[in-house]
Amino acid sequence: MDYCRRCKNRQAYILNSLKSSNYQKLLQIDISLVKLADLFIPQLKFIFTFSSVWFLTPLLLLSYSSNSQALTAHTSGVIQGSAPYLTFDEGRTKAITTDELLAITLSDGSKITPRINSSSSTKPIELPIDGQSFADINMLVPASTNSVSINSLVTRYHYWGDDDGDGEGSGGVKITGSITLRITDSDGQAVNRNDVLDICKSPYKVELSSTDGNISTYYGIPNTNSFKGRKVAYYIKPKASPTVCFVRPNLFWGDRLSAGPADIWNDKKGFLVQSSHPDSYSQNFPTTGADNLYFDFIIGGVDVGQLTWKAVTLGGITATVTNVVASDGWIPNADRRKVVARVKLTGPAASSNQKQSDTPSIISRPSLPQTFELVGKDSRGNVLKYGFQLKKWFVSRNKKDIVSNQESWCNSIGYRLPQTSDLTNEGESGRGAKPSSSYKHYQRRIGAGFLTEWGPLYNYTDVGFGSSFWSSDRKKDLHDNIIYWHEISPTGRSVWKSSVDSTAAVCVFNAL
Secondary structure, eight states, rough: OOOHHHHHHHHHHHHHHTHHHHHHHHHHHHHHHHHHHHHHHHHHEEEEEHHHHHHHHHHHHHHHHHHHHHHHHHHSSOOOOOOEESSSSSTOBBBBBOOGGGOOOTTTTEETTTTOOOOOOOOOOSSSSOOOOOGGGGOOTTTSSEEEEEHHHHHTTTTTTTOOOOOTTTHHHHHHOOOEEEEEEESSBBBOOOOOGGGGSSSEEEEEEEEOEEEEESSSSSOOOBBBEEEEEEEOOOOOOOEEEEEEOTTTTGGGOOOOOTTTTTTEEEOOOOSSSSGGGGGSSSSSTTTTTTEEEESSSGGGGEEEEOEETTTTEEEEEEEEEEEOOOSSTTTOOOOOEEEEEEEOOOEEEEHHHHSSOOOOOOOEEEEEEEEOOOOOEEEHHHEEEEEEEEEEEEEEEEHHHHHHHHHTOOBBBBOEEEEOSSSSSSSSSOOSSSSSSSOOOOOOOOHHOOOGGSSTTTTTOOOOEEEEEEEEETSSSSEEEEETTSOEEEEEETTOEEEEEEEEEEEO
């Protein structure tokens, strides 16, 4: 039994060996020899054939052993191939970042990548056509969302490669990571992709960012590779004609409850332009003025430093525009030290001697109302216009005195002591200008009082205003005796004060 089992095993062993290519060659030789034996020695046919098989057995065993060893040597080591990679030029370059996924393309075909992006808040990219929205800027992030997986982009556009051919076919490659988009205006407010760009809210900041990620294939060794995330900011402005966007007086006491309506007042920028048509310049700030008061133009669409302006004099009042570096205390940090076009008013004012005198001489009175149009031009032919109409002119007496003396002083110079409504639209006393504030202080509006327009007057440089002023509004007791007068605070609040109290004064002249 044991012998037979060995025979069978040996037989199977030999049969398996016959499968080798080496045996096939030897078998051909053996067959030839057998045929030769048939021709010349028929008697030995059986013996020769039997002997040839046993003669070839060692050779077959040697062949089997050699092939087995060769196969083992070939398969015992790991086959090292190439890792998958990102590529954006059909495999010519292996990318280690997602820069190309963060590129933008303008409507004229201009492509801007993170590598060549040189835009900044002071040198934004200008869109090629007026009236465009962010939807006209081509990005790989779909317009319907602010985030997209890198896997969907890379597989859709085949932005990957593998030199071994691994990963081909559905689901053969997988990429982790994502790209997000954020668009904000110059005030940091979020903007939608369909929003048309506004020159007065530019430059806009388009931020595209990608996370770190991996690319891997189902087969292959190695089958994974990593890439670095990236963040890029493109600053963009629309193609638009230059314009005055905001007119900025003192911003103090211009936020929260003192802030005007959003279509009139911005607590970080000032008054919005209400009209660009000469027939309705009277809707714009300011409608009141005084010697040496000033305000700034916040301009979009042109380099302010390249503009030149001509002074305008009307009715004894001059408006002069110069470029200055804004450094007043009310200037927001984001705008501090920027060059702005500053408008300064000059006109009738009291001299130091007149302020100290109890019986000053008459001060000239301007011819009111007067409509001013200020025109700025640059070397490229850009023209910028802004108009306003002055209806009231104020003269300061920065000397504290009782109300009767201050009223007399105003009359002496040919002006009058103002009413509460000339100064503020506070809503507490019921005597403020209209539309009135719902608060006890002023609400920033145009044409609703001197303080309401200009803010606290003592903050202006070289103006010489006090902090609070008398008004001509008074209150009587039961016996018809005047016992209280309105004192107006720097923030437009009116307070009843005794006639023997002292405070500063402003006098007003207005068109009849």
